[in-house]
Amino acid sequence: FNKEALARIMLMENLNLTAGIKELSVTKTGALRIDWTNDHQSHYEAEWLKQRAFTEEAKHKRHSTYRLPKRQWSSDHKIAKLDYSFVLEKDEGLLQLLIELEITGAVLLQNTPSDPTAAFNICNKVAKVKYTHYGELSNVIVVPNPNNVAFTGAALNLHNDIVQYHDMPGMIFLHMIKQHTGEGGETTLSDGLYAAEQMREIHPELFHLLTTTPVYFWDIGEADPADNTRVKDFYKISKEPTIKLDISGAVTHIRFNNQIRDSFLDLAVDQVDDFYKALKTYFELIHANSIGFKMTDGDMTVVDNVRCQHGRTGFTGPSSPRHLVTTYLAWDEALCKRRRLQQKCSRNQ
Ligand SMILES: [Fe+2]
Structure with missing residues (x-):
């Protein structure tokens, strides 16, 4: 040794x-x-x-x-709120953020500066941001020729992000730099774990289908050639079940994203109807048990992306000033930092 x-x-x-x-x-x-x-x-x-x-x-x-024990929640949940500076400047603040994310999967940070790299500052205190082919951060704004439906004013159903990666990001930072001033643009969140456990109890056969049926997700496109921060062209395909369990049967990853679910189905033809029934039942559960709120400028919602789904209501107008920045972080890095901060904070007590 x-x-x-x-x-x-x-x-x-x-x-x-x-x-x-x-x-x-x-x-x-x-x-x-x-x-x-x-x-x-x-x-x-x-x-x-x-x-x-x-x-x-x-x-x-x-x-x-x-791992800390998870606490499930439903539509009466009040999201925990923390001040951005407290999280960025104090060990206790960062530890509170990481613990809350591990337990409930969602936190709202307030008074965030309007700098698009604000989430970077937190990620850099933990480790580094998780890179995807959308770059280290993604400006979610309305653009004329979008390579993703997020870059339109369309409503987005509840979904997990970047499910086209096998190594999907563990955590997503949704930083509202400029909110849409008219109607719409509200954030929706749901505890996908709560819905999965409801489904396991109420519809065990459909739950079994979602844990055993592989689903293809795909993403093919090209980035702006002038943008050097992104991969120029991409063609991702992943193949994973909607709900992934560990060897004890506990839910570890949820991949629900109907926007980029592939139209290729690796199923027997007589399984297709039941598969869609299972997907729709799961969606109804996450939808019925979701919470909604309108982020204001300077809000940053941080979400456990392998557990909770996020979405938004639609907003109209081809030139909405709405500007949301998304950044990702891997769970391994966040768990590592939580353990280290727990050691450090208990030593200082
Ligand atoms: Fe998203």
């Missing part, structure tokens, strides 16, 4: 599966010493062993460092 690298240096081919314990003893410092039948010797500190005990308590403790 390399104590500096905190990693095993023993090669797997040298793992001896038949060595047994020759002698057990306790050292002067209270550590356990094991002499093995192959002449290898091990020392284990008592606390180290206790943390790794095969007890439910020890397992639970490790799991709570790994």
Whole structure:
């Protein structure tokens, strides 16, 4: 074991599966010493062993460092609000943001400066932004020849972003620099996890279909040739189920995006009707349990993109000044920062 690298240096081919314990003893410092039948010797500190005990308590403790428990919500949910400067300038603020995102999947940051890179400042405190072929940030504005329906005034149904990537972004920052002044342009949010669990309970066969039916998502297009921050042309295809479960059956990823769901179906023809019924049922659940609010200039909604869906109501006018900036961050980076900040903040207490 390399104590500096905190990693095993023993090669797997040298793992001896038949060595047994020759002698057990306790050292002067209270550590356990094991002499093995192959002449290898091990020392284990008592606390180290206790943390790794095969007890439910020890397992639970490790799991709570790994992930915080999620709290599901429905249409009566009040989104948590935090001040942008508090999050950017104070460890406690950033920690509150990351914990709330892990537990409920959505936070509204207020008093954000009108700089399109405002989300970068937060992402840079965590790690780095997650790059996609739309660049490190995407200006969602109405443009004459849109390569994505987001760049129009059309209503957008609740959806998860960038599902055409297998490695879809974990978190999305929706920064409202300039809101549409007329009717429309409201943000809708739904806890896709709540809807998935409702579906598992009420419609188990349809839930099973969504967890086992692979769906193609695709995105093909070209960026403005003058824009050097983006990939010039792209042709992404992903193939994943709408609801992805881990080995314990817990929901880990939700991919619901009807705008870029591909028209190729990798199904038997007699499964098509049930598949659409399952998709529609899931949509009705997220829609019925969603919340809606109109962001004002300087608001930034941060959403767990592999759990919650976001959308917007439509707005009219070919020249709306509405200007929203989207930026992404990977969950691995956010979880890593949450653990480090928890260590740091508990040391300072
Ligand atoms: Fe979106």
